[in-house]
Amino acid sequence: MKALRIVRAVGLEGLELQELPDPVPAPAQLLVRVRASGLNRADLLQARGLYPAPPGSPPDILGLEFAGEVVAVGSSVQRHRVGDKVMGIVGGGAHAQLLVIEESEALLVPQGMPFEQAAALPEAFLTAFDALVLQGGLAQGEHVLIHAVGSGVGTAAVQLVHALGATPIGTARTPQKLEQIRQLLGLRHGIACPEGPRFADQVLELTGRKGAELALDLAGGDYLPQTVRAMAVQGRILLVGLLAGARAQLDLGLLLSKRLRLTGTVLRSRPGHEKAALAEAARAQLLPLFAQGRLRPLLDSSHPAEQARPALERLQANLTLGKVTLTWP
Ligand SMILES: NC(=O)c1ccc[n+]([C@@H]2O[C@H](COP(=O)([O-])OP(=O)(O)OC[C@H]3O[C@@H](n4cnc5c(N)ncnc54)[C@H](OP(=O)(O)O)[C@@H]3O)[C@@H](O)[C@H]2O)c1
Numbered sequence: 001m002k003a004l005r006i007v008r009a010v011g012l013e014g015l016e017l018q019e020l021p022d023p024v025p026a027p028a029q030l031l032v033r034v035r036a037s038g039l040n041r042a043d044l045l046q047a048r049g050l051y052p053a054p055p056g057s058p059p060d061i062l063g064l065e066f067a068g069e070v071v072a073v074g075s076s077v078q079r080h081r082v083g084d085k086v087m088g089i090v091g092g093g094a095h096a097q098l099l100v101i102e103e104s105e106a107l108l109v110p111q112g113m114p115f116e117q118a119a120a121l122p123e124a125f126l127t128a129f130d131a132l133v134l135q136g137g138l139a140q141g142e143h144v145l146i147h148a149v150g151s152g153v154g155t156a157a158v159q160l161v162h163a164l165g166a167t168p169i170g171t172a173r174t175p176q177k178l179e180q181i182r183q184l185l186g187l188r189h190g191i192a193c194p195e196g197p198r199f200a201d202q203v204l205e206l207t208g209r210k211g212a213e214l215a216l217d218l219a220g221g222d223y224l225p226q227t228v229r230a231m232a233v234q235g236r237i238l239l240v241g242l243l244a245g246a247r248a249q250l251d252l253g254l255l256l257s258k259r260l261r262l263t264g265t266v267l268r269s270r271p272g273h274e275k276a277a278l279a280e281a282a283r284a285q286l287l288p289l290f291a292q293g294r295l296r297p298l299l300d301s302s303h304p305a306e307q308a309r310p311a312l313e314r315l316q317a318n319l320t321l322g323k324v325t326l327t328w329p
Helices: 041-047 122-135 152-163 175-185 200-206 223-230 252-257 272-291 305-316
Strands: 002-006 015-019 029-038 065-073 085-089 098-102 143-146 167-172 189-192 212-217 231-239 261-264 299-304 323-327
Touching: 002 305, 015 305, 029 122, 041 305, 065 098, 065 122, 085 122, 098 272, 122 152, 122 212, 122 231, 122 272, 143 152, 143 200, 152 167, 152 175, 152 212, 167 175, 175 189, 189 200, 200 223, 212 223, 223 231, 223 252, 299 305, 305 323
Parallel strands: 143 167, 143 212, 167 189, 212 231, 231 261, 299 323
Antiparallel strands: 002 015, 029 065, 029 098, 029 323, 065 085
């Protein structure tokens, strides 16, 4: 099979499309012919040797999410059969013509959704769903602050918040992205932060001085102190990404007096049974919203696998709105 391999961990110039041996499914795994795979910031880090794949995943093939067809099943597989259209998150190896996934972690592609769009779904929507709903307890009528709202996860979160009857407030450094998200996803409250994170006063104004009940923080760094200021009493902050940095100076007094909860979370390094539990929750609560047409992956662009490097460069340059996928022959 062809796969996007890290030949030298020096960045995007160290990636090559190479011929590698086909993977073989273990008893509880599916072998999938990948039709499309989704790009992630983690790919950029891993290409530089900074975010290694967890044990059990291919260490040198990039790619965390995919959509494709089942071409073989392990001896103990029960839920799936050859020909099923599936998608999912893997610890690595998704930018390839073939991959293996635990059947407990595979999801069926929503009816009628093209592969290049389905490959944009798992990482963004499962991350947003897990953080906002399962961990954050998102409730109807709440205000939800979402940073880097034009990102893959951000554009998924806006839709999820709308679908569950709450109000998103998005921040982005690029004002044009806010305008596009207003048009494409109906985001009413967008706060542009082209000169750094200054949004707390606006959030307080938009919420009648109450503050946001929930925050999906994909930025961390200097965004976090402002986020703490922008929260309502007993607000919940889900720290999911560190786009703006891994260090922050916080007013801990505010954290106490507002009785805030700050939760850090990551999907990739979770043990198998937790990944399977998330997939099960997504089957029950998240995927029906796609079937009802209330959610859809926002696709920035899709590129043939041979164009992986320029596609990753586009992501790296922060030019994307929503997700980028690769298509595999
Ligand atoms: N914890 C987990 O399990 C998990 C899972 C998935 C993703 N993540 C993380 O979540 C974040 C978003 O991922 P994604 O794939 O959705 O991102 P993405 O689609 O690549 O979009 C990221 C956007 O963030 C903005 N950005 C970049 N640098 C920034 C900075 N220094 N400060 C503020 N905004 C910045 C850029 O837009 P502008 O230039 O317009 O600001 C960029 O387009 C990443 O950090 C990723 O690693 C975590």
